Amino acid sequence: MLTKKQWEHCLEEMDRMFPNAHCELVHENAFELTIATLLSAQCTDVLVNKVTKTLFQKYKTPEDYLAVPLEELQQDIRSIGLYRNKAKNIQALCRRLLDEYNGEIPATREELVTLPGVGRKTANVVLSVAFDVPALAVDTHVERVSKRLGLCRWKDSVLEVEETIMKKTPMVAWSKTHHQLIFFGRYHCKAQNPGCHVCPLLNDCREGQKRLKKGLVKEA
Numbered sequence: 001m002l003t004k005k006q007w008e009h010c011l012e013e014m015d016r017m018f019p020n021a022h023c024e025l026v027h028e029n030a031f032e033l034t035i036a037t038l039l040s041a042q043c044t045d046v047l048v049n050k051v052t053k054t055l056f057q058k059y060k061t062p063e064d065y066l067a068v069p070l071e072e073l074q075q076d077i078r079s080i081g082l083y084r085n086k087a088k089n090i091q092a093l094c095r096r097l098l099d100e101y102n103g104e105i106p107a108t109r110e111e112l113v114t115l116p117g118v119g120r121k122t123a124n125v126v127l128s129v130a131f132d133v134p135a136l137a138v139d140t141h142v143e144r145v146s147k148r149l150g151l152c153r154w155k156d157s158v159l160e161v162e163e164t165i166m167k168k169t170p171m172v173a174w175s176k177t178h179h180q181l182i183f184f185g186r187y188h189c190k191a192q193n194p195g196c197h198v199c200p201l202l203n204d205c206r207e208g209q210k211r212l213k214k215g216l217v218k219e220a
Contacts, residue, residue: 002151006204007168010149013200014180017188021179023129025049030105030130031097032056034115035090037122043081051077062094062103089117107131120159128175136174138162141185148189148207 002010014021024045027033032052040048055076059065065073074087093116097103105126106112112123124137136142138158142165146152151168152161169177188195196208 001153002149002204004168007149007151010151010201010204011169011173011177011180014184015176017200018180018183021176021183023125023179026052028056030107030126031062033130034093034105034112034118034122034126037125038089038093038117039077039080039086041082041086041122047080051080062097065090065094066098086117092116093118105130107133109135120162124162124178128178132175134171134174136162136166136169136178138165139182140191142178142181144191145181145185145189148194148205149201150204150206 023033025033025036025040026049027036035055036048036052039051058076070087070091073090074084077083077087080086096115097105101111106115107127109120109123109127112118112126113120118126121137121139124135127133128135128137138146138161143152143158143161146161146165147154147156152164156164165177165181166174188199194208194211196202196205196211199205199208202208202212
């Protein structure tokens with residue numbers, strides 16, 4: 001497992017590589033961010049942004065999403081995976097917002113996770129990005145990178161990964177670390193053909209060293 005000093009070095013290098021890492025889901029407010037993050041489950045941010053470019057012009061408020069038949073909303077997001085279930089959750093979420101929260105996105109994790117279609121990851125994204133609350137969402141990139149580096153164990157659950165990263169990272173850096181881990185995983189330590197041979201974290205990464213030794217990494 002990585003030592004505290006090794007993890008600090010990893011954070012420093014990721015900060016150097018991606019100093020401007022940020023949420024790549026295009027949104028203008030907490031409501032749009034919540035919808036976009038809900039849509040992003042098992043889907044790329046690029047595709048979500050393509051869909052929400054027109055979706056957010058048509059639907060501005062919770063009332064707008066409830067003013068159309070479910071089938072129409074499904075067609076509007078049809079290119080996104082699991083679109084039927086996501087459309088159903090969006091309308092249920094909007095109904096709940098109007099009934100319980102005066103149409104506004106709540107600003108606590110406890111309330112957010114009660115909304116249809118909103119799990120802990122989505123709640124953490126909304127807290128961090130929309131409300132500037134220290135939080136660390138674990139998506140596929142964060143999980144992959146933290147386990148490859150040896151910060152977390154391969155058998156760790158998503159919640160265990162989240163708790164480990166938060167425990168070993170200063171709270172003031174949680175949100176930044178979340179985005180930099182995503183950028184590092186999305187643009188460098190990719191699921192297929194990670195850039196181990198040019199990685200500044202190689203000396204701290206047992207998985208990278210193992211891949212190079214076994215000849216599993218293709219050089220660019």
